[in-house]
Amino acid sequence: MAEKRNYSKKPTTPTPIPANEFGKLPPQAPELEEAVLGAIMIEKDAYSLISEILKPECFYKVAHQKIYEAITTLAMQQEPIDMHTVTEQLRKNGNIDEVGGPYYITLLTAKVSSAAHLEYHARIITQKFLARELIRISTEIQTKAFDDKSDVDDLMQEAEGMLFEVSQRNLKKDVTQINPVIEEAIHRMQAAAEKQGASGxxxxxxxxxxxxxxxxxxxxxxxxxxxxxxxxxxxxxxxxxxxxxxxxxxxxxxxxxxxxxxxxxxxxxxxxxxxxxxxxxxxxxxxxxxxxxxxxxxxxxxxxxxxxxxxxxxxxxxxxxxxxxxxxxxxxxxxxxxxxxxxxxxxxxxxxxxxxxxxxxxxxxxxxxxxxxxxxxxxxxxxxxxxxxxxxxxxxxxxxxxxxxxxxxxxxxxxxxxxxxxxxxxxxxxxxxxxxxxxxxxxxxxxxxxxxxxxxxxxxxxxKDDRDKDDNPFNAGYQVISSKMNEPAGTNFYGDGVLSTPPASNPLLGGGRNDEVPF
Missing domain, CATH: 3.40.50.300 (P-loop containing nucleotide triphosphate hydrolases)
Incomplete structure (x- = not known):
């Protein structure tokens, strides 16, 4: 008797799936956010270094946004910035419990020892924020693009405007030491001298x-x-x-x-x-x-x-x-x-x-x-x-x-x-x-x-001193010229060729049609 065979599938080991296969995390750098906030609270002049780079919305964690808002408020009031003043400001704002209490503020300062590389870290946080903004904009546009009721022209203009706002926000320029600026100024003066005064x-x-x-x-x-x-x-x-x-x-x-x-x-x-x-x-x-x-x-x-x-x-x-x-x-x-x-x-x-x-x-x-x-x-x-x-x-x-x-x-x-x-x-x-x-x-x-x-x-x-192709060499001023071709009788011309109706108040010029082309 023939041996009975089992044709059922053998159990196989499932292929491991990458962690990000089913979802993606928004661009973020929470560790750097903690390091930046901690550095600001332990270093006296740290905030002034990054105040133009970072805004509260640049932080990914809401707690970090509220902490930075408290820091910004203290800076505007010209108050010292440390873990005690920040904690007190958060209490005034009613946000102290939302950020994790005084204990979390203490942890932030304990995680850093100096403000080294502060600007570099701040710029990374800004880049992550801009990346999130681009994702947000593209998601909004994509959603509206799938909607048949949306007008494509209006949608394109909306996309342009939103991208323009993001790009304008990112237009930052560092200060420059005066020496290269002096060199550029002298270079432009020399170029102007060669052009005999026209520097532009x-x-x-x-x-x-x-x-x-x-x-x-x-x-x-x-x-x-x-x-x-x-x-x-x-x-x-x-x-x-x-x-x-x-x-x-x-x-x-x-x-x-x-x-x-x-x-x-x-x-x-x-x-x-x-x-x-x-x-x-x-x-x-x-x-x-x-x-x-x-x-x-x-x-x-x-x-x-x-x-x-x-x-x-x-x-x-x-x-x-x-x-x-x-x-x-x-x-x-x-x-x-x-x-x-x-x-x-x-x-x-x-x-x-x-x-x-x-x-x-x-x-x-x-x-x-x-x-x-x-x-x-x-x-x-x-x-x-x-x-x-x-x-x-x-x-x-x-x-x-x-x-x-x-x-x-x-x-x-x-x-x-x-x-x-x-x-x-x-x-x-x-x-x-x-x-x-x-x-x-x-x-x-x-x-x-x-x-x-x-x-x-x-x-x-x-x-005014240019000679044009219609100038009459015998014309001593803005006098009527009658030697023009292809114009009907009664048309008045002046020395520079402008066709116009002279005002009736001037008896020397007489009437005529207004052939001046308005541009």
């Missing part, structure tokens, strides 16, 4: 560069004006000077116009072609030849444009870092500040959000060590004032936030009196075709006014 990024407008010595590194410059004054035309003329004339890489973030519209403006500027003709392509043979010849100036120019709408400060920071690293960009231009947002963050008002944006731009300028130029709108206060002086913008006219004025290193206004039908200054000098750049705030230099020529039909700002 030259704008190409000589009278402006004379006052500012160029836009300075780490400065936040606000250029503000009412609509139709020429904000975009001014920064595009400046970007053309920087990129084409001086070969300085510059980046322009336009929240209002598309890339093609910006390039059209640059073509108008460089080739001196009228905006309408650039849009509809109705150029005559001479103008096509002019375009073919002059457009070569723009090709390969180190000018970078970005037309991301509703750009957030977080996105700007990421893109700006890459532009500086990869393309050595020396200046950022933002058109314009009020169209930016601080996505993902909650604010009580738009004014608070603009305050965060302006403060973030100043921080970014310092971080990248380049000038950042932000355009800004002015409120309607200018419109309610009269007279030559009344129409000049003031710092109080800055729109939506006084923080813009506080954060900016320089505030400049663009003012064209001709727009308000003001044709002469107090000395009787003509203001036709003139734009004033008013330096109203200059943290590190002088304030003053600079006059430039403005050619509205080309969206172009120029130095």
């Amino acid at each position: 990024v030259a704008t190409g407008f000589h009278s402006l560069d004379k006052i500012t010595s160029g836009w300075q590194k780490s400065d936040l410059i606000i250029i503000a004006a009412r609509p139709a004054m020429g904000k975009t035309a001014f920064v595009l003329s400046m970007a053309k000077n920087m990129g084409v004339d001086y070969n300085q890489p510059v980046a322009l973030f336009s929240l209002e116009m598309s890339n093609v519209q910006l390039v059209n403006r640059l073509i108008m500027n460089v080739c001196e072609l009228e905006g309408e003709k650039v849009k509809n392509g109705q150029l005559d043979k001479e103008e096509w030849n002019k375009l073919d010849k002059d457009i070569k100036e723009l090709i390969d120019a180190p000018i970078f444009v970005d037309d991301t709408p509703s750009l957030s400060v977080f996105e700007l920071r990421s893109k700006a870092r890459r532009l500086v690293k990869e393309h050595k960009v020396q200046c950022l231009i933002i058109d314009y500040l009020q169209l930016m947002n601080a996505s993902g963050m909650s604010f009580g008002s738009r004014e608070q959000e603009v305050s965060i944006i302006s403060r973030s731009l100043k921080g970014l300028a310092k971080e990248l060590d380049i000038p950042i130029i932000a355009l800004s709108q002015l409120n309607r206060g200018v419109e309610g004032r009269s007279g030559l002086e009344g129409k000049r913008p003031q710092l109080s006219d800055l729109r939506e936030s006084g923080a813009i004025e506080q954060d900016a290193d320089m505030v400049c206004f663009i003012h064209r009196p001709e727009y308000y039908h003001l044709t002469e200054d107090a000395q009787g000098n003509s203001l036709l075709g003139i734009a004033e750049i008013i330096i109203a705030k200059h943290r590190n230099g002088a304030t003053g006014d600079v006059q430039l020529k403005f050619k509205g039909q080309y969206a172009k700002f120029m130095n």
